[in-house]
Amino acid sequence: MLGLNRRDFAMLLLVAALALFAPFILNPFPTASGLSQFNAGYPDLMQRFVIFGIFAIGFNILFGLTGYLSFGHAAFLGVGSYSAVWMFKLLSMNVLPALVLSVVIAGLFALLIGYVSLRRSGIYFSILTLAFAQMSFNLAYSVLTPITNGETGLQLALDDPRILDAANTAGSVPVTSLFGLEMRSAVTLDLAGWSFTFSVGYYLCALIMLVAFYISVRLFRSPFGMMLRAIKTNQQRVNYTGLNSRPYTLAAFVISGMYAGLAGGLLACMDPLAGADRMQWTASGEVVLMTILGGAGTLIGPVLGAGFIKYFENIFSKINDSILHQWFSFLPDWMENLLVNIFYPFVGKGWHLTLGILFMLVVIFLPGGLVQGGQKIARKLGFGKKSNSDTPAE
Amino acid sequence: MGILNVQNVNKRFGGLKALSNVNLDVKENTVHAVIGPNGAGKSTLLNCLVGKLIPDTGTVTFQDKSVLGKKPFEINQMGISRVFQTPEIFSDLSVLENVMIPCFARRDGSFKVNALSNMMGQRDMVDQAEQMLIDLHMIDKRNMHAASMSRGDKRRLEMAMCLVQQPRLLLLDEPTAGMARADTNNTIDLLKQIKAERDITMVIIEHDMHVVFSLSDRITVLAQGTPLVEDIPENIKGHPKVKEAYLGEAA
Ligand SMILES: Nc1ncnc2c1ncn2[C@@H]1O[C@H](COP(=O)(O)OP(=O)(O)OP(=O)(O)O)[C@@H](O)[C@H]1O
Numbered sequence: 227m228l229g230l231n232r233r234d235f236a237m238l239l240l241v242a243a244l245a246l247f248a249p250f251i252l253n254p255f256p257t258a259s260g261l262s263q264f265n266a267g268y269p270d271l272m273q274r275f276v277i278f279g280i281f282a283i284g285f286n287i288l289f290g291l292t293g294y295l296s297f298g299h300a301a302f303l304g305v306g307s308y309s310a311v312w313m314f315k316l317l318s319m320n321v322l323p324a325l326v327l328s329v330v331i332a333g334l335f336a337l338l339i340g341y342v343s344l345r346r347s348g349i350y351f352s353i354l355t356l357a358f359a360q361m362s363f364n365l366a367y368s369v370l371t372p373i374t375n376g377e378t379g380l381q382l383a384l385d386d387p388r389i390l391d392a393a394n395t396a397g398s399v400p401v402t403s404l405f406g407l408e409m410r411s412a413v414t415l416d417l418a419g420w421s422f423t424f425s426v427g428y429y430l431c432a433l434i435m436l437v438a439f440y441i442s443v444r445l446f447r448s449p450f451g452m453m454l455r456a457i458k459t460n461q462q463r464v465n466y467t468g469l470n471s472r473p474y475t476l477a478a479f480v481i482s483g484m485y486a487g488l489a490g491g492l493l494a495c496m497d498p499l500a501g502a503d504r505m506q507w508t509a510s511g512e513v514v515l516m517t518i519l520g521g522a523g524t525l526i527g528p529v530l531g532a533g534f535i536k537y538f539e540n541i542f543s544k545i546n547d548s549i550l551h552q553w554f555s556f557l558p559d560w561m562e563n564l565l566v567n568i569f570y571p572f573v574g575k576g577w578h579l580t581l582g583i584l585f586m587l588v589v590i591f592l593p594g595g596l597v598q599g600g601q602k603i604a605r606k607l608g609f610g611k612k613s614n615s616d617t618p619a620e
Numbered sequence: 621m622g623i624l625n626v627q628n629v630n631k632r633f634g635g636l637k638a639l640s641n642v643n644l645d646v647k648e649n650t651v652h653a654v655i656g657p658n659g660a661g662k663s664t665l666l667n668c669l670v671g672k673l674i675p676d677t678g679t680v681t682f683q684d685k686s687v688l689g690k691k692p693f694e695i696n697q698m699g700i701s702r703v704f705q706t707p708e709i710f711s712d713l714s715v716l717e718n719v720m721i722p723c724f725a726r727r728d729g730s731f732k733v734n735a736l737s738n739m740m741g742q743r744d745m746v747d748q749a750e751q752m753l754i755d756l757h758m759i760d761k762r763n764m765h766a767a768s769m770s771r772g773d774k775r776r777l778e779m780a781m782c783l784v785q786q787p788r789l790l791l792l793d794e795p796t797a798g799m800a801r802a803d804t805n806n807t808i809d810l811l812k813q814i815k816a817e818r819d820i821t822m823v824i825i826e827h828d829m830h831v832v833f834s835l836s837d838r839i840t841v842l843a844q845g846t847p848l849v850e851d852i853p854e855n856i857k858g859h860p861k862v863k864e865a866y867l868g869e870a871a
Pocket residue numbers: 633636638656657658659660661662663664665705
């Protein structure tokens with residue numbers, strides 16, 4: 227089906243179903259209940275899930291297949307965002323040309339950085355990409371202010387030309403749309419205490435993520451994907467087999483840069499501003515964490531990892547001590563205070579601590595990431611006894 | 621001049637003269653053995669042929685074209701494949717994938733982005749790789765993880781990866797080292813069969829004299845980087861210089 231084997235197609239369907247029903251799945255608790263702060267089914271966050279999913283899927287094409295660990299992928303994310311915002315300023319508020327330009331510019335940028343960085347491998351490659359990304363970050367902050375608007379970040383203004391759009395008479399900055407369908411428009415469904423929001427922006431992102439995921443599955447199963455895996459396991463043998471490894475790794479680098487550019491462009495489509503901090507090394511590190519946490523080299527792992535980290539960042543970080551007190555208020559005072567004091571460092575601003583511990587546990591006990599964890603559980607429960615030795619790139 | 625011609629090749633590693641004035645001429649469709657004690661420079665010589673090392677001086681030509689300065693992948697695309705002293709395979713891939721990669725390299729050249737076709741859907745490539753596995757009696761290991769195979773099987777797999785490219789020249793660096801007697805005999809039979817069935821030239825480095833004498837058409841003896849003698853096997857057996865080189869090492 228669609229050029230996929232049965233298992234891959236089933237996985238694609240699963241991802242499609244998750245994306246389609248995300249507004250329900252991520253909102254399991256009634257609005258009025260005390261647990262509703264664990265609901266993640268609001269458009270803003272759901273958009274982040276899928277956009278960073280795209281970022282991680284692309285990163286995995288480079289890191290998961292070739293083993294080249296880039297520490298500078300946020301640069302492409304940032305370049306994508308800037309390109310998209312410029313398109314909104316100059317051409318039109320339609321997201322389509324913005325996304326196209328994001329992908330193209332990020333691709334060209336990746337070609338340049340990849341061409342230089344791929345002359346080295348291992349740690350030297352990682353350092354080179356990190357250096358390039360930090361350079362881009364600093365340039366965006368300072369010298370390139372005419373293009374990036376420096377510290378403030380690039381924003382839309384009333385007097386932007388927008389040559390394709392009708393003259394702006396509303397007196398307010400226009401909103402992004404797809405041929406008139408506004409990204410921010412949403413329908414809310416109230417159902418017996420639950421409240422579900424379906425937004426145009428989210429579904430556009432989800433659809434693009436599905437396409438991106440589908441392309442990555444095809445790529446993993448293709449001869450090109452096999453060559454990349456071969457480079458990861460034994461570059462020497464690749465060269466003595468008559469294959470030129472350099473253009474292969476460069477192609478993988480550019481493709482994954484284009485994915486990052488697409489993600490950056492989508493971020494700007496959902497919220498049309500672009501700042502330099504999107505390119506900072508912490509953002510580059512985050513996508514590494516997402517991919518490893520989910521399972522590098524697996525198909526679905528990066529998507530899971532991205533969802534996981536974004537959930538922590540947005541939900542765990544919002545739990546403060548008054549909420550903790552509320553939870554434990556049924557206990558005697560001294561016990562309530564004790565428990566609050568124990569949990570407090572791990573929530574709110576301390577969410578990094580929880581994530582860090584989780585990451586360490588995964589790396590130590592599940593080197594294959596959450597996907598490996600899932601497989602282990604499935605095997606314990608008696609599903610999928612089949613050995614997966616015949617599909618190493620599961 | 622033969623298919624492979626090496627003239628006045630010298631290679632130094634710091635103060636060590638690994639190869640000095642090596643000349644070698646290998647005739648098309650013959651098996652040429654290079655023997656010599658440990659550290660004689662045999663692997664170094666092969667490294668100079670495949671682009672891993674560049675000789676300090678001298679020339680190396682294959683089918684009258686110089687290979688010096690060419691990258692390993694270019695030399696392979698000219699028709700030279702090499703089996704290494706320690707097997708170089710793709711450990712993380714399946715046995716079948718290991719053999720399919722050289723099939724693609726032969727058909728598509730050194731670089732081609734073939735990203736949206738399914739690898740296993742390319743029947744002719746799968747068939748080619750499977751036929752090679754059948755020929756080498758390892759089709760039952762088709763889906764095995766290459767890393768989990770025995771050392772002997774890894775060597776055989778590497779041989780399959782080289783042979784499936786149908787090279788004009790096959791370089792073998794101690795293909796039977798560490799093998800049991802039975803495996804060694806299988807390898808001899810296999811190489812004999814290949815030699816009989818195909819137009820192929822082989823340069824083989826080997827310590828096992830049984831292998832050398834049952835396969836080769838000519839033998840070069842190398843000691844301390846210098847070729848001592850080159851002759852047909854019958855004349856090498858009792859040659860005083862050969863005895864000296866090997867006994868010298870024992871003493
Ligand atoms: N890359 C290198 N750097 C420095 N010295 C080297 C290098 N490669 C080989 N040598 C030295 O050159 C000499 C010849 O080595 P080579 O590996 O060619 O010997 P060989 O004939 O293949 O021996 P063996 O039978 O043990 O495989 C040895 O003394 C070795 O230590």
